[in-house]
Amino acid sequence: MKKIVDYRKLLGVTEAAELKDLKTIYRNLMKDWHPDKFQDSHEQKQEAEEKSKTIIEAYHFLVSIAPETRQLNLAEYTETTTTSNIADFEYKSQTLQVFFLDGSSYEYFDVPKATYVKLVNADSPGRFARRHIFNSFVYRNVVRREVVAA
Numbered sequence: 001m002k003k004i005v006d007y008r009k010l011l012g013v014t015e016a017a018e019l020k021d022l023k024t025i026y027r028n029l030m031k032d033w034h035p036d037k038f039q040d041s042h043e044q045k046q047e048a049e050e051k052s053k054t055i056i057e058a059y060h061f062l063v064s065i066a067p068e069t070r071q072l073n074l075a076e077y078t079e080t081t082t083t084s085n086i087a088d089f090e091y092k093s094q095t096l097q098v099f100f101l102d103g104s105s106y107e108y109f110d111v112p113k114a115t116y117v118k119l120v121n122a123d124s125p126g127r128f129a130r131r132h133i134f135n136s137f138v139y140r141n142v143v144r145r146e147v148v149a150a
Contacts, residue, residue: 008062010058011025011058011062017062018066019068023059033052034052064140065139084104085101086126095111103143106139109137109139111137119132
């Protein structure tokens with residue numbers, strides 16, 4: 001996905017970058033582009049504000065799809081994808097967002113349009129997604145389910 005590639009290029013990292021490396025790179029970039037460093041020129045300060053917002057967005061996005069993050073949340077993800085039914089889904093620019101009945105939502109990246117069409121036409125979208133989507137594409141949690149205290 002173009003977003004993933006662009007964010008990795010912005011931070012200068014590869015797909016194998018670990019969370020600690022991402023954090024170090026992020027902090028160094030924020031030191032360089034912090035708007036408070038550019039008090040002399042209004043234009044430079046504006047540019048630094050925009051650049052720092054982009055860096056922050058890239059960092060949070062890459063952390064959300066990092067293998068370490070996914071591994072940390074694997075139990076919750078597995079529970080949601082195996083026990084909760086799909087409430088709805090939407091597709092835009094090779095990104096499939098799936099909304100589950102438990103209140104959580106996940107984005108799947110680089111999903112071919114043909115796969116989306118098969119999902120729409122499947123007799124059981126949940127079964128199709130479990131077989132062909134949930135463990136096949138890079139994903140990130142968009143909305144966490146609410147845990148109700150007993």
